[in-house]
Amino acid sequence: MLVSTVACGGLDGFGSSLEREQARTIGTISRTRPDDDQGQAYQALQQDAWRREQRFLDAVQPGHLWRSTRVRQVEIDAGLWSVGELYQLGGQLFTLHFTRAVGMGAAQEPPLRRFHAGRRGGPDALRCASCHWRGGLAGAGDAADNAMFRGDGVHQSSTIARNPPALVGAGLRERLAVEMTAELRAIEVEALTFAAQAGYAIELPLMAKGIRFGSITVDPEGNVDRDEIEGVDPDLVIKPFGWKGTVATIRDVVEDSLLIHHGMQSEHLVIQGNEPRVGDKGGDDPDGDGVIEEINEGQVSVLTLFVALQELPQEQPPEDPWLASLWARGRLDFDRLGCAGCHVPELPLDSARWVLPHRYGGPSLTADLTAEGAEPRLAPSVEDGTLRVRLFSDLRRHRMGSGLAEAHTDQGVAGDEFITPPLWGVARSGPYLHDGRAPTLEDAILLHGGEALGSAEAFAALDDAERAPLRVFLTSLTRARRLVTP
Numbered sequence: 125m126l127v128s129t130v131a132c133g134g135l136d137g138f139g140s141s142l143e144r145e146q147a148r149t150i151g152t153i154s155r156t157r158p159d160d161d162q163g164q165a166y167q168a169l170q171q172d173a174w175r176r177e178q179r180f181l182d183a184v185q186p187g188h189l190w191r192s193t194r195v196r197q198v199e200i201d202a203g204l205w206s207v208g209e210l211y212q213l214g215g216q217l218f219t220l221h222f223t224r225a226v227g228m229g230a231a232q233e234p235p236l237r238r239f240h241a242g243r244r245g246g247p248d249a250l251r252c253a254s255c256h257w258r259g260g261l262a263g264a265g266d267a268a269d270n271a272m273f274r275g276d277g278v279h280q281s282s283t284i285a286r287n288p289p290a291l292v293g294a295g296l297r298e299r300l301a302v303e304m305t306a307e308l309r310a311i312e313v314e315a316l317t318f319a320a321q322a323g324y325a326i327e328l329p330l331m332a333k334g335i336r337f338g339s340i341t342v343d344p345e346g347n348v349d350r351d352e353i354e355g356v357d358p359d360l361v362i363k364p365f366g367w368k369g370t371v372a373t374i375r376d377v378v379e380d381s382l383l384i385h386h387g388m389q390s391e392h393l394v395i396q397g398n399e400p401r402v403g404d405k406g407g408d409d410p411d412g413d414g415v416i417e418e419i420n421e422g423q424v425s426v427l428t429l430f431v432a433l434q435e436l437p438q439e440q441p442p443e444d445p446w447l448a449s450l451w452a453r454g455r456l457d458f459d460r461l462g463c464a465g466c467h468v469p470e471l472p473l474d475s476a477r478w479v480l481p482h483r484y485g486g487p488s489l490t491a492d493l494t495a496e497g498a499e500p501r502l503a504p505s506v507e508d509g510t511l512r513v514r515l516f517s518d519l520r521r522h523r524m525g526s527g528l529a530e531a532h533t534d535q536g537v538a539g540d541e542f543i544t545p546p547l548w549g550v551a552r553s554g555p556y557l558h559d560g561r562a563p564t565l566e567d568a569i570l571l572h573g574g575e576a577l578g579s580a581e582a583f584a585a586l587d588d589a590e591r592a593p594l595r596v597f598l599t600s601l602t603r604a605r606r607l608v609t610p
């Protein structure tokens with residue numbers, strides 16, 4: 125069966141105007157969060173009812189849910205969809221089950237495969253929410269959800285095991301990274317200009333939002349020595365995603381995730397000729413499964429927007445006075461033990477206007493994360509109106525020692541090097557560390573080595589009662605209370 129946009133129904137890719145109406149009006153997942161428990165319960169039950177009904181429709185017409193997310197990029201460009209509607213479609217795509225009928229996997233390959241086969245990946249799961257679920261919508265994954273990347277398709281020992289991180293606050297992370305990259309790049313330009321004018325070489329420290337990334341040396345001829353750059357690639361682009369900090373944009377992760385976890389090939393990668401092929405297959409259907417345009421440009425956009433607009437994690441200290449006093453001590457211990465040196469509590473943000481990257485240079489959709497993101501959202505500080513993102517990370521890579529090292533370098537990043545994971549929401553995202561080896565927060569701390577060895581040893585030197593405050597503090601880094609049916 126050859127499924128194409130035409131075979132699916134109208135030329136706009138929607139099965140019928142009825143489907144389109146349904147996608148528009150009711151949606152599965154909303155950005156709003158009613159304040160009261162009753163409102164939340166009502167919302168969750170409504171969503172559940174909607175999804176049940178949709179599953180019946182999917183039983184009648186396999187692929188119905190997938191088709192109802194097939195918004196076209198030109199429609200997004202033309203402003204025909206609101207941010208709220210696009211978010212709902214993205215949420216629908218995040219939670220729906222991919223099937224063979226809509227292009228999951230490739231011809232002559234097992235429907236699901238635990239160990240990835242190189243760039244082709246699995247498929248290893250039915251939906252994004254199979255792995256990103258702990259602690260709520262777009263959350264983390266358990267150890268059983270680890271992705272086994274870049275292997276030979278058969279042997280576990282050939283793979284790199286990674287635990288699914290929570291996607292909370294993703295758009296803010298991307299915005300911070302964009303601003304930090306601009307700062308670092310500006311320093312490079314400044315050094316080039318200065319050296320050319322002065323006629324001698326100059327070394328400038330690389331600082332972005334107060335975080336140090338080594339230094340850069342430039343001579344009058346414009347040669348740039350990048351050997352002293354630290355914690356970021358020589359291109360000075362902060363890549364906040366992936367445990368190794370190797371991906372700059374949510375859009376790139378989303379497009380790649382569709383391919384490697386679900387075998388859903390995006391229109392863009394197929395056009396680029398960048399998709400893995402099966403046998404001698406190429407053209408419109410490189411994976412040879414008879415489905416073309418498995419994921420159109422608009423679908424990548426809505427899924428990207430959905431991830432970018434995820435909620436802001438919350439800090440909720442305990443109410444009980446005794447626990448609250450432990451919490452306050454734990455907050456101080458976090459600084460005293462050196463945790464805050466890498467897990468920097470707060471980074472300033474100039475603009476919360478998130479931009480959806482456009483592949484073909486068209487008009488970019490933007491969303492103000494303080495007004496259009498999922499609730500709860502970032503709010504300007506009450507004191508001075510500035511934006512401060514309390515993510516507990518420096519978005520910089522660190523050497524974490526041989527104990528945590530992976531067997532191979534990954535995209536040029538050494539085996540023991542990892543980007544500091546944000547600790548916002550950490551109480552809801554266990555198990556911990558890049559491969560989920562740490563069942564508790566305490567285990568995670570004790571496994572720190574390399575640059576963080578001093579911190580870990582200082583913590584290990586405390587007796588159990590002295591460790592309690594830090595445990596209590598970390599437990600307050602959580603997500604807003606919400607009833608969910610992801």
Ligand code: HEC
Pocket residue numbers: 218248249250251252253254255256265269270271286287288289290291294364365366367368374377378381382385386427431
């Ligand atoms: C089999 C489990 C699995 C599935 C299914 C999965 N992911 Fe992930 N996801 C991961 C893992 C593991 C990582 C970390 C990857 C790394 O470190 O390189 C990740 C990372 C991400 C990130 C970057 C987050 C960060 O903090 O670095 C995003 C965004 C993301 N996934 C979105 C998606 C979307 C969208 C889908 C569905 C199309 C999806 N994922 C499906 C396991 C999964």
Ligand code: HEC
Pocket residue numbers: 367458461462463464465466467522524528542543544545546547550553555556557558559565568569572575576579580583594
């Ligand atoms: C030198 C920088 C550095 C210091 C200092 C540091 N960390 Fe980390 N932390 C990291 C990195 C990098 C990782 C990820 C390592 C990995 O996954 O293998 C991490 C991981 C974690 C995790 C697991 C997060 C998750 O989502 O899985 C927790 C919890 C944590 N650190 C808490 C702390 C605490 C508490 C301290 C102080 C006692 C501390 N860290 C000190 C860099 C640091």
